[in-house]
Structures are given as structure tokens and as C-alpha cells.
Amino acid sequence: MKHLLSVDDLSTDEVEALFATAADMHDVQSREVKKLPALRGRTVVNMFFEDSTRTRSSFEIAGKWLSADVINISAKGSSASKGESLRDTVLTVCAMGVDGLVIRHPASGAALQVSQWVDAGVVNAGDGTHEHPTQALLDAYTLQRRLGSLRDRHVVVVGDLTHSRVFRSNVQCLTKLGARVTVVAPPTLMPSGVGTWSAAAGFETSYDLDAVLPEADAVMMLRVQRERMSGGFFPSAREYTVGYGLTRDRLSRLRPDVPICHPGPMNRGLEIAADAADAAQSVVLQQVSSGLAIRMAVLYHLLAGEGA
Amino acid sequence: MSLVITGASLLGEKTADLYVDDTGLLVDSAPAGAETIDADGLVALPGLVDLHTHLREPGREDAETVLSGSRAAALGGYTAVLAMANTTPVTDTAEAATRVWELGREAGLVHVQPVGAVTRGLAGEELAELGLMHRSRAGVTVFSDDGKCVHDARVMRRALEYVKAFGGVVSQHSQDPTLAGPTACCHEGELSGRLGLPGWPGIAEEVVVARDVMLARHTGSRVHVAHVSTAGSVEVLRWAKAQAERDGTWSVTAEVTPHHLLLTTDLLAGYDPTFKVNPPLRPQEDVEALRAALADGTIDAVATDHAPHARHDKEHAFVDAAFGMLGLETALGVVRTALPGLSWADVARVMSVAPARIARLADQGRPLEPGSPAHVVLVDPDAAVTVDRDASASLSRNNPWHGRTLTSHVVHTVFGGRVTVRDGALA
Numbered sequence: 001m002k003h004l005l006s007v008d009d010l011s012t013d014e015v016e017a018l019f020a021t022a023a024d025m026h027d028v029q030s031r032e033v034k035k036l037p038a039l040r041g042r043t044v045v046n047m048f049f050e051d052s053t054r055t056r057s058s059f060e061i062a063g064k065w066l067s068a069d070v071i072n073i074s075a076k077g078s079s080a081s082k083g084e085s086l087r088d089t090v091l092t093v094c095a096m097g098v099d100g101l102v103i104r105h106p107a108s109g110a111a112l113q114v115s116q117w118v119d120a121g122v123v124n125a126g127d128g129t130h131e132h133p134t135q136a137l138l139d140a141y142t143l144q145r146r147l148g149s150l151r152d153r154h155v156v157v158v159g160d161l162t163h164s165r166v167f168r169s170n171v172q173c174l175t176k177l178g179a180r181v182t183v184v185a186p187p188t189l190m191p192s193g194v195g196t197w198s199a200a201a202g203f204e205t206s207y208d209l210d211a212v213l214p215e216a217d218a219v220m221m222l223r224v225q226r227e228r229m230s231g232g233f234f235p236s237a238r239e240y241t242v243g244y245g246l247t248r249d250r251l252s253r254l255r256p257d258v259p260i261c262h263p264g265p266m267n268r269g270l271e272i273a274a275d276a277a278d279a280a281q282s283v284v285l286q287q288v289s290s291g292l293a294i295r296m297a298v299l300y301h302l303l304a305g306e307g308a
Numbered sequence: 309m310s311l312v313i314t315g316a317s318l319l320g321e322k323t324a325d326l327y328v329d330d331t332g333l334l335v336d337s338a339p340a341g342a343e344t345i346d347a348d349g350l351v352a353l354p355g356l357v358d359l360h361t362h363l364r365e366p367g368r369e370d371a372e373t374v375l376s377g378s379r380a381a382a383l384g385g386y387t388a389v390l391a392m393a394n395t396t397p398v399t400d401t402a403e404a405a406t407r408v409w410e411l412g413r414e415a416g417l418v419h420v421q422p423v424g425a426v427t428r429g430l431a432g433e434e435l436a437e438l439g440l441m442h443r444s445r446a447g448v449t450v451f452s453d454d455g456k457c458v459h460d461a462r463v464m465r466r467a468l469e470y471v472k473a474f475g476g477v478v479s480q481h482s483q484d485p486t487l488a489g490p491t492a493c494c495h496e497g498e499l500s501g502r503l504g505l506p507g508w509p510g511i512a513e514e515v516v517v518a519r520d521v522m523l524a525r526h527t528g529s530r531v532h533v534a535h536v537s538t539a540g541s542v543e544v545l546r547w548a549k550a551q552a553e554r555d556g557t558w559s560v561t562a563e564v565t566p567h568h569l570l571l572t573t574d575l576l577a578g579y580d581p582t583f584k585v586n587p588p589l590r591p592q593e594d595v596e597a598l599r600a601a602l603a604d605g606t607i608d609a610v611a612t613d614h615a616p617h618a619r620h621d622k623e624h625a626f627v628d629a630a631f632g633m634l635g636l637e638t639a640l641g642v643v644r645t646a647l648p649g650l651s652w653a654d655v656a657r658v659m660s661v662a663p664a665r666i667a668r669l670a671d672q673g674r675p676l677e678p679g680s681p682a683h684v685v686l687v688d689p690d691a692a693v694t695v696d697r698d699a700s701a702s703l704s705r706n707n708p709w710h711g712r713t714l715t716s717h718v719v720h721t722v723f724g725g726r727v728t729v730r731d732g733a734l735a
């Protein structure tokens with residue numbers, strides 16, 4: 001594995017191998033000394049063109065626990081506005097001898113483009129509304145630990161699909177692992193052409209959360225940006241919650257063994273009621289620790305040893 | 309200097325010699341002491357006319373200048389180009405238009421006809437000095453805010469009314485900014501959904517085309533639709549042209565770019581900004597509709613939308629990269645490749661005669677007969693040329709055709725009796 005740009009680049013076996021490594025890494029987390037020597041002498045740069053404290057910290061800790069030298073570069077604001085091209089920006093950083101480049105960028109496709117310009121291994125830590133592969137891996141890993149195999153399990157993904165990189169990576173990852181996936185959103189928040197896309201990619205779509213929820217083996221709530229309201233995507237927060245929120249009422253109709261995921265940060269009261277966020281079946285905090293294990297596994301597979 | 313062109317096939321039909329006297333006019337007998345071009349096996353067409361060229365001067369001379377763009381145009385077989393107004397500063401005054409016109413004359417390789425902005429600073433609010441631009445030495449007749457849509461219906465109405473006084477035409481970049489958001493850069497469809505790129509739906513073009521033809525009908529004016537890109541727009545145009553013909557009081561004309569005749573939206577799958585263009589590349593169904601509309605005359609002309617960009621303006625993330633691709637040097641080859649069944653008379657119609665008529669360039673797009681100015685392009689119809697972006701005369705390299713093989717090759721270009729391109733190279 002040279003880069004991790006998209007879940008689509010990974011075979012099912014590679015996903016399972018990453019999960020196996022992540023399980024080992026998970027064990028490290030419960031040790032008193034949380035340090036492995038695997039990436040000693042390797043330099044990883046977290047280059048974030050968009051703020052994300054949780055993703056950046058997760059990659060930072062993952063790198064440090066593997067003994068890599070980790071440098072954070074905040075390059076917020078488009079490089080275009082500073083008059084420098086993205087290519088020049090990343091080449092300048094990589095000229096300092098970087099082995100791994102973890103990139104978060106507000107533009108879709110940026111990680112792929114960067115991977116074509118640099119020698120370092122590139123990890124896509126979220127590119128615009130395109131993909132967020134480590135999030136998808138950590139979600140699937142979390143669910144797999146909870147449910148056992150995901151084969152034929154029904155995962156329901158709810159929220160702003162149009163603008164969600166988490167959704168795009170998750171449908172790939174979950175269907176790869178044999179899960180049945182239904183995505184639910186109001187028509188205005190469904191990506192264009194989703195009908196053709198879903199048929200080819202093997203997931204289902206629905207506008208009706210209440211019709212889908214009784215069959216769910218897992219529920220994945222997506223964050224709804226409040227600015228979507230002014231964008232005319234739906235009439236009000238109240239109406240969104242009634243139609244698509246994981247409300248207390250919907251929670252009460254969910255089987256108690258159905259895990260609830262959310263990539264965070266949560267809008268409590270909008271897409272997820274506080275009761276649901278804090279429910280015993282919520283795996284939100286497990287997602288965070290899984291994230292660390294997955295990112296350690298990704299960095300390890302990318303950067304450790306010969307031909308890794 | 310006088311010129312004799314021997315053995316060319318005029319519009320791909322009868323073979324004849326062409327004679328050019330030392331004033332640059334086609335004449336009916338060989339002038340004494342003339343230079344000779346052997347055009348055996350070549351097709352002669354009237355010099356090509358481009359309704360839609362971005363020359364970037366003034367303001368972005370690192371991307372293109374009037375001179376470098378003129379060179380590219382000559383190599384592509386052009387003898388006239390209309391230079392779009394979205395320069396820095398904008399071509400929205402008589403002085404600015406005259407300056408571009410003068411730079412074109414100094415370059416001397418093609419007729420460079422400035423396009424005037426419709427609104428001051430392309431801001432879409434107040435009309436630019438349309439009449440003064442027309443009265444200037446540049447004699448501006450085509451007005452466009454290209455790059456931006458004249459979105460306010462009232463402003464568009466006034467512009468259409470105003471240019472009637474001097475036979476002007478408004479060339480519209482049809483893009484409803486509320487339907488195609490500020491970052492729209494990919495045809496809205498399954499691919500944009502999967503790639504997570506902001507969608508630019510065909511309907512954002514179609515509603516403006518529909519509105520503008522109604523405004524042209526209402527005002528009794530002339531509207532020109534720049535770079536038509538969808539089958540829906542073609543349907544509207546087909547209807548509107550029938551209405552205009554029946555009414556006889558107004559007109560609508562339209563152009564299509566070479567790239568919209570051959571390239572499709574799936575090229576965006578790799579996020580290569582070379583293929584980022586506005587309007588965006590569309591699916592195959594649209595491409596087919598555009599080809600049919602060009603062949604049957606619903607779309608009048610091919611216009612390049614030649615849009616040179618410095619390398620660093622394309623080396624951004626896809627949504628941040630500049631829109632546009634080069635087109636002058638490859639246009640004829642692309643049209644021939646996309647529409648191999650198009651007759652040479654039809655090629656001349658869509659690449660020379662109709663654009664000259666729309667822009668009211670009386671000297672251009674004329675039949676190759678005595679009395680016409682000697683604007684001639686000589687084409688090898690059977691050549692297969694592999695495009696090399698580094699061989700371009702443009703200062704920019706954003707060439708979507710790099711590595712592709714195109715049919716036909718411009719061998720010689722003659723501008724007003726002067727040979728500007730000889731044997732495929734600048735003379």
C-alpha cells in the first residue's frame with residue numbers, strides 16, 4: 001500500500017488485514033507505556049488545509065505511539081488565495097524529507113492530486129465532500145467488533161449525504177465487507193444521480209427513516225451542518241429532526257442491541273437526541289478509540305519496513 | 309507581395325489556382341513575379357473566424373498576449389479572432405477596446421476584434437459604454453460579459469435594446485448563478501455525486517437560454533448564445549430559431565466549442581484540472597445532440613473558447629483551479645475528428661462564414677473568389693497529427709488534446725495576402 005486515498009483502493013483482504021493490525025494496536029492503548037518502535041526515524045506530516053482537531057489529534061497520537069516524528073502544519077485558507085499553487089505548497093513541505101503525508105483539504109480530489117506530485121505516502125484525511133477513508137475504516141471496525149461479521153447486516157446511514165465524505169467512504173467500506181446498506185435523507189440532501197450510483201454500488205436509498213429503522217442492525221447518523229438551512233436544503237431544524245433525526249421516540253423503537261454511530265461532532269437535538277447520543281448502545285466513544293487504532297494500523301501498513 | 313496558390317481543392321470540391329495581388333485581394337489572373345505555394349492535395353477554405361478567444365492581454369500576459377494568441381490562431385488556420393472582454397482591466401471602454409485592436413494590428417497575424425463588456429467591470433449592474441465602444445476605431449459589434457452571465461433580466465433586456473441602434477449583438481455566457489452555485493465545476497450527475505464535486509446542472513444553462521431568446525423576441529434584437537453545452541439548450545434553440553424565422557424581427561445564433569463536441573464529463577474522474585472548463589464537459593448524450601445541432605444548423609458556429617492559463621493557476625485542487633483549456637491550434641482537427649461526415653463546405657460555414665456574419669466582419673468568411681480579401685487556410689485533409697502541448701505557440705500549456713491524434717492539419721494560412729503559416733510553422 002503506497003497511499004490510502006480511497007476505500008475503493010483497498011481489497012476486502014486488505015481491509016481485514018488493517019483490522020487485524022488495528023486490533024493489535026488497540027491492545028497497545030491499554031498498556032501503561034503506549035509506544036511501539038515501528039516508525040522510529042520516519043517523519044509524518046499532518047497537513048491540514050481545514051480545521052479538524054479530532055482527526056488531526058488522532059493521526060498525531062497514532063504517529064507518536066508508533067515513534068514517528070510527527071509535524072503538524074496548518075495550511076488553512078486555500079493556497080490559491082495566498083497566490084501559491086497547491087502543488088508548490090506540498091512540494092515545499094515534502095522537500096524536507098517526509099515519509100508520510102496526512103492531508104485534509106476542503107476540496108474534493110485534493111489528496112489524489114497531491115499523491116501524483118509527491119514521493120511520500122499520502123493518507124487522505126478527508127477531501128472536501130469526497131472521501132474520508134480512515135473514518136469509514138474505523139466505523140466498520142467499530143461495528144465489526146460490536147456485531148461480529150458485517151456480512152448481511154443492515155446498516156442504515158442517515159443525514160446530509162450530498163455533503164458527506166463519511167457517507168461516500170462508508171458505503172464503499174460497508175458493502176465491501178458484505179453489509180447491506182440503506183442511506184436515508186430528504187431528496188434535497190441526496191447526491192445527484194444517486195439512483196444510478198446506488199444500483200451499481202449495491203446500496204439502497206430511502207426518504208423514509210421510520211420505514212427503514214425497524215430493520216436496522218446498526219444506525220449511523222451523519223452531522224448536519226446548520227448552514228444547510230440557509231442553503232434551502234430543508235425548511236427548518238425542527239422539520240429536519242422530525243423527519244430524519246434519531247429522536248428519543250425513534251430510539252425507543254430501536255432494538256437495544258443496535259449500535260448507534262456518529263462521526264462527530266454531534267449536533268445534539270438536531271440529527272441526534274441527547275438520549276440517543278448517551279444511550280448504552282451508542283458507540284460514539286468507541287469510535288474515537290477505534291480511530292486511533294485504525295490510524296496506527298494505516299500508518300504502520302504505509303510506512304513500516306520494506307515494501308510495506 | 310503577390311501570391312499564387314496552385315492546385316488547391318476549393319472547399320474540397322473543384323481544383324483551381326488562387327491568385328492574390330499585392331494589395332491582398334483575390335484576383336482572377338496570376339500577378340507577375342508572385343510567390344508560389346504548391347497546394348496540391350490540400351483543401352482551401354476561407355480563413356477561420358473565432359467568435360470566442362481569451363487573449364489575456366492586458367492583465368495576464370504571463371498566460372497569453374495578443375501576439376502569442378495571434379500566433380496560435382494563425383497556426384490553427386484563423387484569420388480573425390474575437391478577443392473576450394474579461395481582461396484586467398475589463399474591456400468596457402472605447403479606449404480599452406481600441407488598445408486591444410491596436411495590439412492586434414501590431415501583431416499583424418490575424419484580425420483581432422475586441423469584444424466589449426456588456427456591463428461595467430463585468431459586474432452585471434450598469435451598462436458599459438456600448439455605443440462608444442462601437443464608435444471607436446475598434447468598431448465593437450459583439451458584447452459579452454463572458455466568464456459571467458448577465459443574470460439580471462432587466463439589464464439583459466436593456467443591453468439587447470440598446471445595441472439595436474448600431475446592429476450589435478449580445479453574446480451570453482448562459483449560467484444561472486443561483487442554480488449553478490459559486491463553486492460549480494462538474495456536470496451535475498452521477499459522477500459529480502460520486503466525486504463530491506459541486507454540480508453545474510444543465511438546467512442552469514437552459515433556463516438562461518430560454519429567457520434570453522424570449523427577451524430577444526421581446527426587444528426585436530440579436531442574441532448570441534456562447535458555448536452551448538446541453539441537449540436541452542439545443543431544443544430551446546431549435547424552437548427559438550423557428551420562431552425568429554417566422555417573425556423576421558429578431559434573431560438568435562449559437563456557438564459550440566470543439567471540446568464540447570468531443571470530450572465527455574467522465575474525464576473528470578481523475579480530478580485533472582486540465583479538463584476543468586466552463587461550461588463543464590457534459591455526458592455523451594449532450595455531445596451527440598450538439599454534433600447533430602451543428603450539422604443541421606441549429607448551432608451556427610464553432611468557437612474555441614481558447615482559455616490559456618499559467619501552469620500555477622491550474623495546479624490547485626480541482627475546485628480551486630482556473631476554468632478553461634486551449635483551443636485555437638486544435639479546433640479544426642477536433643471538428644474534423646468529432647464530425648468526420650461534415651463536408652468542407654459545412655466546415656467553412658461553421659468555422660468561418662457564420663462566425664464572420666454573426667460578428668459582422670465584412671472582410672472575413674468570404675467566398676474564395678476574385679474581389680475577396682485573401683484570407684485563406686490550406687488544410688491537409690488526411691493528416692493524422694498527434695498533439696504535443698509543448699509545441700504550442702500559446703504561452704500556456706493547459707491543452708486537453710495533448711497526446712491525442714486529430715484528423716487534418718493546417719498547412720498554410722494566408723491573412724490578407726500575407727503568408728502567416730507556411731508548412732505548418734509560423735512564417
Ligand SMILES: [Zn+2]
Pocket residue numbers: 454455456481534535586587
Ligand atoms: Zn463563457
